[in-house]
Structures are given as structure tokens and as C-alpha cells.
Amino acid sequence: MRRLPIVAVLAGLALVTAAAPASAAPHRTPRNPVTAGVADTFADPAVIRGDDGFWYAYGTSDPLRSGEGTPHLLPVLRSTDLARWSYVGDAFTAANRPAWATPTAGLWAPDIRRAGDRWLLYYTVTDTTLNPGDDSAIGVATAPGPAGPWTDSGAPLVGPRPAAGGGFLWTFDPAGLTDATGQRWLYYGSYFGGIWTVPLSPDGLRVTGAATQVTIDNRYEGAYVVRRGGWYYLFGSAANCCAGPTTGYSVFAGRSKSPTGPFVDRDGHSLLASRVGGTPVIQPNGNRWIGTGHNAVVTDERGRDWFVYHAIDRGAPYLDEPFGINRRPMLVDRLDWVDGWPTVRGGRWASDPGAPDKPWSVTPKRLVWSDEFSAGLSPGWSWVRPDPDATVTGGALRWPTQAADLVGPGNDASVLVRDAPAGDWVVETKLSIDLGVDTVRNYQQAGLVIYAGDDDFARLSHVAIWNTRQIEYGRELPYAGGLSYGGMVETPPADTTWLRLAHRTDRTGEHEYRAATSLDGRHWTWGGVWTFPAGPAPRIGLVAHGGDNPPATALFDYVRLYR
Template identity: 35%
Template sequence: MARTRTSLWLFALITATFAAAPAPGAAQAAAPAPGAAVAAAPALSAAVAAAPALSAAPTAAATYTNPVSAGTVDTFPDPAVVKGKDGKWWAYGTTNPIFNSRGETGEHILPTLSSTDLVHWTYAGDVFPLTAKPSWWPAGTRPWAPDVRYYNNAYRLTYSLSVGGIGLATSPGPNGPWTDRGQIVPAAGGCPSGTIDQAMFTDTDGSYYLYWGSYDTICVARMNADGTAIAGPVTQIGHGRRMEGGFVVHRGGYYYLFYSDGGCCDGAFSGYTVKAGRATSPLGPFSTPTGVRLTDLTSKDGNVLAATGNGWVGPGHNALATDLAGQDWLVYHAIPQNDPDFPPVTGANGATLNLTKRPLMIDRLDWIDGWPVVRAGAGPSNGAETAPVTTWAVGSTFDSGAAGFTGGFTWSGGLLTTAAAATSLSAGSVAGNVRVEGDVRGTAAGISYGPVTAWLDSASKRLVVDGAVTGSAALPANFNYQSWHTIVLTRRGSSLVATVSADRLLQDVATVSLTLPAGFAGGRVGAVSRTGSADVDNLGAAPLSVPVTSLAPTPRAGALLPAYTDEFTGTAPNAGWSWVRPDASATVSGGFLVRPTQAGDLALGSNSAGVLVRDAPAGPFVVETKLQFDGVRGNQQAGLVLYDHDDRFVKLAHSVLPLNGIANTFLQQTEFTKEDRRVSNNAVTSGPSFGGPAPATMWLRLLHRDGVARMASSRDGVTWEWGAAWTMARPLRIGVVAMGGTGATARFDYVRTYAAG
């Protein structure tokens, strides 16, 4: 594939025409329409005239196909990604057998990949060699779930230990060498669910936070001034069955907590999904789109990513990356449905392990009505997708010189540098909706876009925008002007937004929003120093991404199928039903099927609960029930099943499940579970996924189409929260269960079956 990365819709918006652009500060012509051409600057001198003109029109629109790690490594779980100051993207993964297909039987500790385009990746070594583990690691340790940040001239990689505790390593470069900084959170770190799956965050005031926790609580604490230890109280910010993998970004005035729930790594039975809540403080409280707090004792809405039955299972444990056009991308792992498991391997801890393959995936992350969702809700991709934009229309990483830029800065060792006030401008210029960015360091360093300059003013401790428009925002008191920061100028129509961050991970520490004057036409891109020494690197501009604003269509119910429907208006279920293990306590009364919960169950080797079943329609269908359930004790549950036999079914139930780590506390969960035989060893296996909130009265739906069952739930019977999907081919019957422990009662208002719309 071509190395130029741009989107089909960008290609349609951009032409190859060229026009003269005014010098910075000159009067501006009428503003072009959004998406107008990138223009070449007029000949200013012999040196400028000799520089190649750069067009915004790409030669082709490139695509990618998941997993993007294919051909490089076999697996890459729990990915963390950062755009290094060397201009490349770097990814770090959980300890795993990345080269098993090449004959290696062991693991690599926190393997590292690099890429120039977020699509083609190269193995770049490991954070710690197997022969050089830190001496303080407890016996049996396998490091998990790295997170990487850049600030104060160092890359800071945190990781969790499988035996508990969080460690820190630092490096001057994204590929090491890494220096062990010891343990920053002990195994007993104050969060009831333990100390794994950590991620750092920098707030707008420059303060640092650490998020961590797994199975079933996520916690946060403020860190010390240099981000090397916990310095504040530990706050619980999320409760959920198997909730883990917290990752926080700041956008549009909100703090968004991404997290995963369900099972991460049980082969084809992994129920991982990504969800999100948001808050107005990094300490929470975080809430879902419907207002459920993440600490509420119920399953949550706010789906970002879930399996759809298209070949990928258990997508989750995400990070984020932003391409040069400003499009965000969810970076995550997922499991190939048809090749989910490794053979036994020798773990980094010396034990023999049975592990799941979890390769590296990327997909477009849309922000619709203020909430993140992958591919507008379409889920993990399994075909050709438009690739990230990772080549500038105008700009350079300056790896081999300063071609295309001229002025007062000089090229040295892969960057532009100056000892005094100076400006260097690109030969090409940009117009229309664009994103301009550059890495800068220095007490008055900045970048320019036409007659607008954004720069770091150490004297006033502000991000200053001046020229055609003026404005400023305070920088944190601890802002280090001698460490690299990324300044971004984003133009959409008449709006111009300037931001600054340490590492482009949606944690800007200053933002200036301005309105451009009428007739603003853009211009060239520049490196700027207002006074004194400054360095600028990775400077360029790309046409701005076009946001997706509408969700993908969700499934709907079609015509009611009366032959497969029961309104429970008589004194017994209608003639279509039969029993697998009769339940004498079940009655039909007052328009309800009433089922007290049984002591039995329908799980793995415990198959003693009664299942009321009926045939399913021959074609695609949706089965729905309205359920009232008063369960309060662990494992009590009631709901629908698509049932073949006791060891092969999918279940959608309101389940009461214990909250791990907190005694006598239970979650009301919308549980969506698949049970079947594992292909690799024929063992009966059960894996859960979790849907939206589970109130005392709720509606449940199961869609079955083309060998895939997908769940939905509702709190009003009108608005549906669609969740994950499990593959489950026919033959299947529609069933009703109430089980998991006596003492609760399920009241089914109806079981209606519809043709799938």
C-alpha cells in the first residue's frame, strides 16, 4: 500500500490546484470554502523557489485491514500507544508469546513496536529482556498492561505486575534504554480489586493522576509533583463486573473514562467490551449517557466497542491515538474467532501457560453527541478501512534535512533550531479546514499558520496566540519549557483552536478558542522563536478530518410472529411451550408467567434448572420479554435463552453477581453469556459479556441472524441499548429461565417474537 495516508472523503474535498499565498501578516483574500486546496507559496527567494512545492492532493487513498500487527507479531494485548518525538508511533504490549508461530515457545516482556503510519508495524525490542528483570520483582511475576506518557524530557512507562503492584520505567527515547524506577504502587494499593491496568493522566493544571484497578473496581489517586508516586487519597470511581483497563482523556470540557468489562482473554468465550463514562473532574463522579454513575451497583450503558459476530471476539483494553488530520483512533486488542488460542507456552515467570491470541487492532473513534463510539457503532472492522492520515500535505519530520523550509532556523540533528528570535516558513501553504502541529521547546517557541502564531510565553506563563487573531490561556505552574510539547492549531470554518500538550494523548494543558476574521485564507506553516533559543520538530499541516455525526443503524424488530408469541393471558403457557426439567413452581397468573428462582443452575456441569422452551422461527428473528425481577443475592437470575442443549446456548438475563473485593455487595447485571464446547479441547466453556443497566423492571431482546446472536436491553421498552454478539448457529429454541438460588421471583409480562427488521 502507498505510504501516504489520507481518507477517501478528504481526497474528495481536496483539489490539486495551486494559488499564491500571502506572507505572514499580509492582508488576507476571501476565505476559501472548507476543504479548499493547499496552495504553494510565491517565490520569495532563490532558496525558497528551489524547495519542492507540496500538494494536499494525495496520489491515492490508502486502506488497512485488521489486525494491523499481522505479519509482525502473533499477539499484542493491552496496547499503549504514543507518538514519539522522533515522528513515529510507538506501541507497547503485555508480556506474551509474540513469536510463537516462528517457533519460540516463550514470552517477551513488554514488547515494543514502531510505525510511521499506525498500520505497518515493526518489532523494536522489549522493555525488559528476560535475562535482565528488575531484582525487586516478586517471584512468578509477568508484567502486564503498560501505559506510556511523555513529560519532563522522559518517556514514562508504567506497568502492572501479575502478582500485584505497579512499576515505573523511564527513558529519554521511546525505544529505551529503559531505566527501572521501582515500584510506585504496592500490591495493597488501597483499591479493593488490586493493582493492575494502570494509566496516567495529566490535568489542565499540570497535576498528575493514576488510574488502576480490575475485577471489579477502578480507582484513581493524585500523584506527586513529578508523577512518580501516589500522593493523594485513593478514590473508587467505578464498580462493574470485571471492570478494568481505565484510560482517561479530556475533551470538550469533560473527562472521559474508557474501561473494559466482561472477560478479557478466554479465547472465543471472551466477552470484553469497551464502555465510557464522563465527569467534570478527573476524580469523578463519572456517569454514562443515561446518567448512571459508574459506581452504581448495576451494569452500565455507554458502549464504545463490542463484538458484532464478524470474526472478532472480546475487543477491549484500549488506548487512543490521533492522526495528523485530527481523527481519533481507538487502539485495542481483539481475539480471532477461528484461531483464538496458543498451544501451551513457557511464561516469563517460568510456568506453563495456556494463553489467548490478542493481536493489535485500530479503528476510527467517532464522537457523536458528546460520546465516543467506534465506527459510529459498527464495531470492530474486518475488511478494508480508510487508513489514518499520517503524511502531511505540507511539513517535515526533519529527519534528513530542512527541505521545504527556509528562514532563520537551522537544521541540526533531525530538527530545526535557533539561538535567537527567528522564523522559518514552509514553501507550501495551506488553506481551508486544516490541522497544523509542531513539537516545540524553548521559553518563547511556537508555530505559525499564515498570519497566526501560537507560542509558549514563559514570561507570562501563557500559551499566546497573536497575529490575525489574539488570545491566550494560562500554562500550568509546573510547565517545563525545556521539555518537548506539541502545539496544535485546528481550523474548521471560522473557528481556530490552539492547544498544547506533552504527548498528544488528549490531555491538553492549555486551550485557546478564537474566531478568525472574515477573509482569512490560511498561509504557510512556520517554526517560530519570539526570543532566545528554541527547537521545533515534526512540523506540518494536513486537511482536517470530517467528523461522523450520526450513529450506524441498530437492529429493529419487524412484524410480530403470533405463532411464536405468548402474552400469558391464560392460566398456563400456550401450546407452543415444553419443559426441559419441569418447574412445578411456575404459574401463569394476572397476565404474567411467574417463576420463582430455583436453587439449580444452567452452567457448565451444573444443569439442574428448568428451562421452558419453544421452537424458534426458521428465519432471522427478534425475541423480546418484559421482566420484573427482585433478586438480591448472588447468582440469582432470570431471563431468556436461545437453547440447543444444556451445554450449548446463549443466555440474556438479569443476574445478581457479587462485587469482587467488597464483601456482601452485589451488582444488578444485564448478563449475556455463551456456553458451548471449546474447539481446541472440546471442554464445555462459558463466557459472559455485559449490557446496559438492570433495573427491577426491564426489557430484554435477543436478535438471531446468520448464526449470530446479539443482545439488547431497555428500561422503557422504547429506547434500546444494543450490546455484544455471540456466534451461535442453529438449531436453537427460545427459552425462559429463573435460577441461581431460591428467594427471588421473576415475572415475565410476555415473550414476543418478531421477524428481524
Template identity: 40%
Template sequence: MPVRRRPLTLVGIAALCGGLAAVSLVATPTAAAPNQKAEAAATYSNPVVQGYTIDFPDPAVIRGKDGVWYGYATGGPHDEQGTRGSSYKIGKSTDLVHWTEAGDVFNASNLPAYAAPGTGFWAPDVRYLNGQYLLYFTVPNTTTTTQGFDPAIGVATAPHPAGPWTPKAEPLIPARPVGGGFDTTIDPALFTDTDGTHYMYWGGYGTGLYVVKMSPDGLATVGEPKHIASSRFEGPNVLHRDGWYYLFASSANCCAGPTTGYTVFVGRSKNPLGPFVDRLGKTMLESRTGGTPVIAPNGNKWIGTGHHSAATDVSGEMYMAYHAIDRNDPWLDVSPGFTMRPMNLDRLDWIDGWPIVRAGLGASESGEKAPIAVGQIDDRFDDAAATKGRFVEVLGDLANAGPDAQSGGFGKLSGQYALALTKKNVSDSDVRVEADVRSGANGTVGVVARAGEPLGGVRAVIDAKRKQLRVETFVGGHVQSKSAPIPDGFDYGAWHVVALQARGRTVTADVTDARLADPWAEVSLKVPSRLDRTGRAGVTATGGGEVDNFSANPLYEPVRKVVPAPKPGKVDKAFSDEFNGGALGAGWSWVRDADPEAVVTGGEFKWPTQIADLVGDGTPSLLVRDQPTGNFTIETKLSIDLGVDTVRNYQQGGILVYVNDNEFLRFDIVAVEKTRIAEFGKETIFQGRRSWGGGVVGPPGETTWLRLVHTLDPKTGEHRYRAASSLDGKTWVWGLTWTLPANVTPKIGLTSQASLQGTTDQFGKALSQFDYFRVSRP
């Protein structure tokens, strides 16, 4: 709606500013120096569940109306000896970085009726919708059949995040037959749009990701699902930001111990139904699947970084809660092969319209700034004396009430107009003020920022009578107002979060169920320059209202630049080959026999895919050469005729880093089912067991440029190789990093292999065409 300006009236602004003239008569504000920053935040180390559990996969987090954070995870053990575990875990935390046990979702008395005996429960999603907590969950083995893995998605309700949880009698999304088996009906995630429509996203490897509309109460699907992402993805999560819908999803293997390449990708759309497109303009649904990396293994101890949810602290900063694997301790002590996936937490930056963890640094190990869980001014309304010490009542009354079954103590605003302001200024003009609120049928309730002398301030309120979220400013005798409609289905008598952020002259507000980046309404307003100042915060209502979990804090300072990407140096001709002659240049050698079909012709090295795969016990021919010492970059330009939308498993070609047949890295363009991916994989022997896994980089084309950047870890001497791909040789997508031990001397080279016999019979061998092989040095 348009911005409105009108003269000062009692009805329009008494609750916000009409009483501000009396503030100085009630209490003298405690001044704060302009732009004074909050005290240095505490730090934390990953994993954040250490001391509580060693395994917390597929985490979903929410802040309850009691002000405590709750986390939910796929079932598994609590200790490495496997002596204690849970089918479905609940943890709790007051700060997002120290977690303790809060119980279990299911026990013998409340198991879903359609869950097969002994089944676990996977990949939860938790929401709060109009006064009720909803937990969506995966049942991997149901009573639909006796064959196993016939997954379905269920839903349970509870009055409190810790339960008790009551599952619905029937699945929300039943097992879906596909061919001779069942689709991967897993990994649910709910999303609420600004028109009030709820959507359920789900899916995984097999046929990919889907979305379907939901009933107003979130307990039933409506209509037919829509396919939105390829079979490369699982673990969806959707966030709404700056007019875009962002679809996050994980890709590659989740649970391969020391070779787990799990990575989170994102695409965005102007519509919650898609299409979701990455930074290169590639959709997440097409065969040469798109997706922009958000977090990938970075070469430190954390690998398998994926399946996440998002959390926002009281400064407005967003964090990603995700699981990861310690590559030095990936398996249970008593069960090698069972991959432990504890929960990590890291900052999620938004740069140039795209999310990325720690500006591209990826998972952290230690010394990160902790989320701000308690505001510079903060009140949970459990202590009347503390509330009285924080607030001054300008109009009406603010009294402590409760306990409420969901929130405990809360604040009750009464009187025709009610306004309570903090006695202290927030120390910065850029500020976030938020609170859980609920109103009467015809009243308003919300929060205030930048209030002070001369008369003026900003407020954001839910207006139940007009069914709108409204931002209002007052300065110099005039009100400026802008609103957004709150859609039908919104329960004004249930707790919702109103958040008001002011940065410079831009003020934004939104209303959500539980701060999960799925707003019912949001609005932005440009304020007069005189209101770009420090001031007090507060709560306000007309016709009575209730508030809880109030916080006012300096607004977070966004990170605006990604970490610079590596750049290649000068080409070292001694380790390179332009393939301009009629034969391979000096320095090449073959592991096993030379492949007679591999030839240099027309300025390219052309090599048909072999019917042999180096992974496992395969023995294909490999073309290798010595790698230089120190840091360097390998690059090749590869064209390979894999087509699209056909199953050509697993034809591939690309770059090889080779120690031996059980210790190697392979960066290939590969056909996997109907998708085509740029896969960077690793095979190694760990604790006497062979392990293979891979991660995905950028989307491939008919021609794709591939890079591996080699560095040496300055502390351990390990070899690190970071992968990047490009569709034009200019714009690069940077992906995961694999390591090799310090005490090995790898070879580098090329590979073209892994065509199954059936694939070769049907399509013939794919042809890998390498335009050059270049090694550059800093």
C-alpha cells in the same frame, strides 16, 4: 480569556502577518483548488500486528518525538508454537498499521526489584512528560508475599520510547491487602488536566477503579485514592474533549478463548474525579452499574474487543488501539486455553458527545481507511534540502539542526521574529497543522494556518513569558486573540505538541505532551469569514524556537450519525405469549422436568431462581419453544428482585437460546458480587474443550426490557443474536453479538437459575417476573 481585538502592530503580529506582504516577493505559492480533497488514503486489515506477533494484549501507543509510533503490550508469545516470547513487548510503526519489533521493556539486567521471580508484566501505560518517557506497568506477583497474585503498579523512565527503561526501586502503588488476599491493583493510566494536575487511574475486578493525584513529575502518588467505578470494570483510560472527561473501561471476561465477551464502556464527567455517568444518567459506580458501550463483539470473527488506548492521526482523526480475539483461532497451537489477543485498530467516532467505534459497526476485518500518518505537507527536519524545498523563510531563519537524542533532526527558528511558510497551500480550508515545539524562557513558538493574500492568517503559539497558549488571527489590519493559561509544572524547554485545527470559522488549538487527549491547555476562537479559506501553513517563533514533526493536512471529516439500530416488526403470535391466561400458552415445552414453582398468574410468568446453573455441568429446568425461520426479534419485560449492594451470587433470569447443555446463549439480569448487570453469555465446545464467557450490555433496573435480534449470516448461514437492554422499553442500549453454527436448530425461551445454596439460604430465591415473551418478524 475573552477575545481581544486591537489595531495592527509590529510587536503583536509581525511574526504571523507583518511579513506576509513580502511573501509574493520571495516565492510564488502553488495554488490549490478550493476544497480540493487529499488523495484517497490507503487501507488496512486487522490485526495490525500480523507479521510481527500473534499476541499483543492491553496495548498502549504513543508517537515518539522521533516521529515513530511505539506500542507496548502485556508479555506473551510471538508465535503460535510458543517458541519465542517476551515478558513485556515494544513494537514500532511509522503508520500505526504496520508494526515491527522494537525490543523488550525488561530483561535480566533491569527487572524491578519487587517483582517476584518469573512473574510476567501486564497492562502498560506510556506517557511523555516534560522531556521524559514514563512507563507505568502491572507486576501481578511481587515479593510482598509468597501466595501469588499480590499485584502492584510500578513506573519506569527512559530517554527514548525504545528504552533503556529504568524502573523505580519501589512500587508506585504497592500491593493492597483486602480481606485474606489482595486488591486488583492493575491497569494503570496517567492523565494530565488543564490545571497541571496529573492523575493516575487504575483497578479491576474485585473492588473496581480508583483515581489518585500524582506528583508533578508523575513518579509518586499524592493523597488518598478515590473509588470511581464498580468492580465490573478494568483497564481505565481517560480522555478530555469539549469540556468533558471521559472514563473508558473494559468489562466482562478478557480471556475465555472463543467465548470472550470483553467490551469497552464509557461514562463522562465535568470533573476528572467523577462521578462518571453514562448516556442514561447511570453512574459507573453504583450497584446497577452504568456505562455506554463503545465497542463490543459484532458477529464477525473478532470477539473480546477491549483494553485499549487512543491515537490521533495528523488529520485529527482519532483511532482506538485495542486487543481482540479471532474466534476461529483463539488459542495457541501448543496450549489450548491460552488466549491469543493481537492488536486491532479502528476509527473512534464522536457523535452527539459520545465516542463509538466506526459509528457503531465495531471491529473491522479488512478494507478500512488507514490513519493519515504523513501530512499532505510534512517535514521531520532530517533533510535540509527537503526542508528548503517545502518552506520559504518570510522573517528570520529556519535551519535544520540536530541530531537531538529524542527527536533526531529538528528545525531551528532564529531572529527576533521568525516565520517560515509552506510553499504550497494545504488543499482544503478545513485544516490541521501540528508540530512538536520547544521555546526559550521568554519566547513564543507555534504553528500557522490559512496564511495568504490578502494579508491574513491564523496562528497558535506557546508563549513562555505569559505562560499561555494563544490563538491569533490577522485580517484587514486587525488582530483577534484568545488565550488559555498554561499551568505551573510545564517545561517550556521540553518538546510539546501544538495542534491547530480550523473548521469553517471555528479555530481550536491545544498543547499536549504527546497527542494523547490530555491537554495542558486548549483554546477556541471564532474567526472572521474572510479567513475561512485555503492557505499556507507554517511555523513561527519570537526570541528563537525549535520545531519538529511538522504536518499540515486537510482536517478529517467527522462521522455525524450512528448506524441505525434494528427495529422490531410485527408480533408473531404463533411464537409469542402475553401470559394473560392461567397457564403457559401453546408451543412451550420443558427441558428436563417442569419447575413446579414456575406459574402464570396476574398477567405474568413468575419463576423463582433455581439452585442450579446451566453453565458447566448444571442441569436446571429450561422453558423453551421453537424459534421461527429467518430474521426475528425476541423481547421480554423482566422484573427480578435482586436488590442492590449485596452479594447474591449468581441469581438471574432472562432469555435463553438453546441447542443443548453445551451449546447455548443466555441473556440475563444477574447479580455478580455487589453489582447487577445485563449479561449476554455463551457456552460452547471448541476443539474438544468446553468454554463459557459473557459480555455486558446496558445497566439493569428493577424492571428491565431485554431484546435479542436474530439474523442469518448471508455468507455462512450462521445464526447471529445481538443483545439490547432498556430501562423504559423505549431507549435501548445495544451490545454484543454472539453466533451459533449454521447447522443447528436452536430453541428459544426463558430461564431463572444459578442461585447459590448460600445465597438462597441468606436471601431466599429471587423471583423472575416476565410480563410477556414476544417474537416479531420484519
């Protein structure tokens, strides 16, 4: 490999002088956001270490600063220690932009790899000149070193893929892998179409075989695959990347003995199943960081793994407030491996220097109230828009899903609510609902709700999302004179699923609610956190509503409240 000169030239940019190599720099613990001072936003980061000792990071094309306006075309940063970063330049400029991308196409989600004496930069083009309109594809550029200059290959590596019902599948988010035999692979795809992988030539510039689907559609994007201990771990980002203050983006993992799958989660659930699997790696944890997703993994000179990703500060979610591009700075945290599964900071997830970690107490200690639905509703319940079809019979609340919703301004769905107690508590319900599998029943659902009002709630429900069945933990709140809705997702549901929400107040008085799911009522997987402002606590309740007919009947076996 030819070493880069001390003075590197990036196409179309001024000269940049190199600093001391990383191996000579003292170790620093990254302090999030690590791009503070250089970039207000740096989404979909990919990181690699160069022969010169620097770490190089590549991000999606956006303006780097508020008020800047013009996007940088795949901006490049570098660092000696993963903690302090400086701007190098942009992989592309107006002069060397890929000719097969339309003038308005976005260049997104780069991935950086090395092949022999060249460096490969894979990236998404959102619209090509082949079928202008919305035909995304994957491109590749080469350079003699990680700082460039970059030369595009001249054509898509993975071209636009027509969808069966018209339009094109989302061919986004490339990620490379070299397997144990030396074979190169490329992963790509997104919600519309799922994630796929194809084999590549040794130089990484040609597809050499058929594509294999590795995740069901409508669940994952932002694939990243690592090999560890004889397993291939597929990281995938789930839910919405870019809903401002309600962004629930999170990362899950599955593993396989083969780079083509099948990938399954810790409990054996397939990432290709309608009730889609995934072991949580990181989710919003109640501090300022939400939308924690689209990751890369790097290993430092001491053999420690680091999780590189973007997130959104819920107090400043847009680049140019009150709306605009979602502000997604780059974060770096330790990646731990617990019982063979990856989790960020041992399950504490995103670090925030301004909010010291506070352990959750989520084990129910004492039952303080329950409704077993044995003889009508117990005292304390009240209705927001009563539903006469909801009845208590046979030891359960039986509630057919309404053709109604809470999301948006319509607010025609019924909600069964009661006051929440003071202090810390856990509410639990046992829910049975038959939403089928693989079919489309948008967006029928039932579950728990934290209800401050029709436009201010968090909803934990078993929901049909196109052909998938998922547990969604959604949040709606008023923002800048309008409404913002987004959600995170949790582990897979079953015909009967147990749901929990744990409540506590943080040091500022905000109310935090953490979600959990179980398939047997004994073993629980704890997930993400939504917050509500300080003041009176919202009420707790139940919902059963959604779109497509015929309705499904939700059976709530009980609601129990624990200290």
C-alpha cells in the same frame, strides 16, 4: 527533549535502524489485525507518538508467536502510520527486570506517557517480593526516548493494597492522565477492588495524595481516560478478557467534569452504582473478532481519533491450540464521537477485511406471535427439566429462581423453550425481578436464552454478580473436548427491564444473535453479538436460576416475536 539517534539501542538488544518518519509516509487505513506478520498476540496495547515521528506500541508480556514459549517482557513495536508495525525489542530483559517483582510475576498492561525530557512506562507487576503470593502493584520505568533503554524506579509506585477480607486488591492496568490544570493522575485497578485514581507529582514518579474510587468493583478494568470538550471520558473494559472462543470483553464509557468523577453514562447511570452504568463503545459484532477490549486512544496528525485495542479471533482463540495463552492481536479502528459519546466506527465496531459490514435490521415491523401469559402457557412451549414452581398467574409467568445452573457439566436448571421461526426476527420479554442492590446473591438471574442444548446456549439475563446487578449476555459452547463459557455485559438493569434478542443469518449461514436492553420498553440500547453454527436454528426460551438463597421470583409479563 533530546532527539533519538537514527540507530536506537534497547537494553539487552541488537541495534535497530530507524525508517522514514511517519510524517513522510503516505496514509494507510489500518487493516486488522495490524500486528499480523510481527506478533500473533499483542495484548493490552498502549500507543504514543515519539519525537522521531514514529508511533510506538507497548504490550503485555507474552510470547509474540505461537510456539515461541518464552514471554517478551513488555514488547515494543513501532509504525509510521498505525497500520504497519515492526518489532523494536522489549522494555525489560532478564538483566534489567524489576528487582522487586518475584521471579514468576507477570508484567502486564503497560501505559506510556511523556514528562518533560523523559518518557514514563507504567506497568502491572502481579506479585512482589514485599508479600509474595499475589500482591499486585504498579511500577514505573523511565527512558530518554520511547524506544528505551528503560530503567525501573526500583520500587512500586502504587504498592500492594490489602483487602478487608484477606488477600490483596487487584492493582492492575495503569493509565496516566494530565488534566486541564497540568495535574498528573494515575488510574489503576480491576474487578477485585474497582478502579481508582491518585494524583502524581509533576515528574509522574510519586503519588502525592489520597486515592479516589471511580468505578464499583466487579465490573471494570483496563481504565483509559481522555479529555474532550470540557469532559473527562473514562473508558473501562468489562467482562472476561480471556475465555478463548467465548470471550466477551467489551469497552464502555462514562464521563465527568472532574478527573476524580463521579463518572456517569449517557443515561445518567453512575459507574459506582450497584446497577452499574456504562455507555457501549465497542462489543463483539458478529464477525470473527470477539473479546474486543483494553484500549488506548491516539490522535493522528490530521486530528482524527483512533481506537487501539486487542481482540480474539474466535476461529483461532489460543496462541498454541487447542489451549494455552489467549491469542489477542492488536487492532486499530477509527473512534467516532456521536452526540458527545465515543463509539468505534460509528457503532459498527471492530472491522474485519474478510467480512464486509452488513447493517442490522433490528426494528420490529410485524408481531407474528405472542404469549401474554393470561391463561396458562400458550401452545408451542416445552420444558427441559420441568419446574413445578413456575406458574402462570395474574397475567405473568412467575418463576422463583432455582438453586441450579446451565453453566458447566451439571446442567440441572430448567429451561422453557419453543421453536424459532425461519428468517430474521426479534424476540422480546418484559422481566421484573427483585435482586436487591449492593448485597451478594451470586448468581441469581432470569432472562432470555438461545438454546441449542445444555452445553450450547447464549443467555441474556438480569444477574447478581457479587455486589453488582448487571445484564449479562453469556455464551457456552463445546470446545476441544471440553466446555468454554464467557460473557459480555450490557447497560444496567432495573426492577423491570425489557430484553430483546435479534436473529439473522450471515453470508456463511451462521446464526447471529444481537442483544438489547431497555428500561421503558421504548428506548433500546443494542449490544453485542454471539454466533451459532450454520444449520438448524436453536430454540428460544426463558430461564430463572442461580445460586444464593432465598430465591427471587422472576415475573415474565410476556414473550413476543416480531419480524
